[in-house]
Amino acid sequence: MEPGPLIFINSSDLVWITFAAMFWANLLIIFLGWLQTKTVVHILRVPFRWLAPGILLLATVGAYALRNLLVDVWVMFLAGIIGYLLRRTGYSAAGIVLGLILGKLGESAFSKSMQLMDYDFFGFFSRPIAAVLLILGIAAIVSGIVSEIRGKEMQKALID
Numbered sequence: 001m002e003p004g005p006l007i008f009i010n011s012s013d014l015v016w017i018t019f020a021a022m023f024w025a026n027l028l029i030i031f032l033g034w035l036q037t038k039t040v041v042h043i044l045r046v047p048f049r050w051l052a053p054g055i056l057l058l059a060t061v062g063a064y065a066l067r068n069l070l071v072d073v074w075v076m077f078l079a080g081i082i083g084y085l086l087r088r089t090g091y092s093a094a095g096i097v098l099g100l101i102l103g104k105l106g107e108s109a110f111s112k113s114m115q116l117m118d119y120d121f122f123g124f125f126s127r128p129i130a131a132v133l134l135i136l137g138i139a140a141i142v143s144g145i146v147s148e149i150r151g152k153e154m155q156k157a158l159i160d
Contacts, residue, residue, distance in 0.1 A: 008015055043051075063076040087093060117123035125131040 002010065059076060060073055063072045064070065066072060083093065083096075086096060113124070114121070124134055
């Protein structure tokens with residue numbers, strides 16, 4: 001079997017079996033999801049003071065079970081403490097998670113792009129689409145910083 005546009009001609013039976021399997025799998029997932037919804041609703045009724053130790057226990061066991069290293073458990077606890085402190089100070093958890101996930105991809109793409117541009121950063125501005133995207137990104141960052149500063153100044157003025 002060779003993947004590509006000819007797979008529908010050379011292996012049509014396999015393709016249609018895969019489509020049928022995906023169709024039935026989706027139907028079963030809908031049915032099981034409908035059944036599980038009733039169970040999950042009951043979990044939401046459990047008070048957090050009872051649910052939190054169970055979550056902590058499962059997370060600890062999961063962190064240790066992956067590589068059988070106690071260091072992974074300490075990293076999990078440290079990340080939890082840092083996440084708690086960041087949440088208390090107003091940072092967005094979603095933004096931090098996105099940054100952690102996309103950071104490595106962005107860094108890799110940036111280094112490849114810099115190699116293509118012979119390490120000339122201003123070469124990005126010679127390409128119109130790249131220049132527009134860079135300018136919009138910089139403008140978004142600057143506008144966020146300016147609005148945050150103005151918000152703090154207004155808050156100080158209201159307090160005084």
